[in-house]
Amino acid sequence: MEGDFVKINPWLIPFSWIYGAGVNIRNFLFDWKILRSKSFDLPVISVGNITVGGSGKTPHVEYLIRLLQDKYRVAVLSRGYKRRSKGFILADAKHRTEDVGDEPYQLKKKFGQIHVAVDADRCHGIETLRSLSETKDTQVILLDDAYQHRYVKPGINILLVDYHRLIIYDRLLPAGRLREPKESKSRADIVIVTKCPQDMTSMDYRVIKKALDLYPYQMLLFSSIDYGRLQPMYCGGSRTLSSITKKENILLLTGIASPEQLLLDLQPYTKNITHLSFPDHHQFTNDDLETINTTFAEMPSPKTIITTEKDAARLFGMKGLNEQTRHHLYILPIKIKFMQEGEEIFNQKILNYVRENTRNSGLAQEQDDNQPQDSHHSGNGIRTISFRNN
DSSP: OTTTTOOOOGGGHHHHHHHHHHHHHHHHHHHTTSSOOBOOSSOEEEEEOSBSSOSSHHHHHHHHHHHHTTTSOEEEEEOOTTOSOOSOEEOOTTOOHHHHOHHHHHHHHHOTTSEEEEOSSHHHHHHHHHHSTTTTTOOEEEEESOTTOTTBOOSEEEEEEEGGGOGGGOOBTTTSSBSSOGGGGGGOSEEEEESOOTTOOHHHHHHHHHHHTOOTTOEEEEEEEEEOOBEESSSSOOBOGGGOOTTOEEEEEEOSSOOHHHHHHHTTTOSOEEEEEOOTTOOOOHHHHHHHHHHHHHSOSSEEEEEEHHHHHHHTTOSOOOHHHHHTEEEEOEEEEESTTHHHHHHHHHHHHHHHHHHHHHHHHHHHHTSOTTOOOOOOOOOOOOOTTO
């Protein structure tokens, strides 16, 4: 049921009041124009959430990339969470997860034709993308995990809400997992309830719609997870999830914020699942790799290791996995699927916005090009990462 993964620590609620006071003051400063949000003359779409942990941002960003990349020059700008570098970096083939973060690394490997950049200062990142010779052809920018970054005013603000962690049932940090009060949902143009079960009823949709209590100008959509074929990380051929037998033993290896849904989705295929769960964005160590080797070796055959694309990005290139582990290690790619015919509604909303504002951006650029030289100006098929050939 919706909200079934929400856990509140009642003894921490007083600290949530203090945290909430700080967040509210910051939001008021933006609402009262004391702190300024900057708009840009090209389409900017933000995808984010107001909770700590995964709500499906990366697969929704990938959906937008597939939707736009054949018609427009797309750039993704992320802060590059947990990277060891500073400032603006334009991702390319030589960069590793330590340089740009695991999600930007994954996106660049998967969609090599788009620009992927990281910068904690999103305004500076957008300005740099527009000024660099290799990225000045950018026509639309996707901001990954930027709902709290209010210094940029996106043209479309997309808020993701995990079906299993609905914000209406949650509390502010540290008692709950909300980074902002649930009232902050009012800034969203589109709210997408993610990770929905496939068997939702009409009543389920109505209950959630009423509970979220959105404004008339806000669009509410629902999406679910759609799994692709298991892809071998090192050797062998791909296979379907349906090829997993009831007797097969699965070692599920995750370093993501919310692995519960993945665990639930694998259980119809086999109940024999051993879960090695690491923290979100975990940087694997040699001791971790030895734990993986040992755990897998102790499992009875037939057996398989399944991990996520994000975890594969951090595992690839490490030397500690033994031959048996490497031979049985598969990546499970995911994409999102809209429910209740939401795909057509969402696509039309995005494409209309980008089309109209790309035209305006082109006019602005043409006017800029006519200024004196000394003027100052501040698809839809799934594709998976191939690690074996990189």
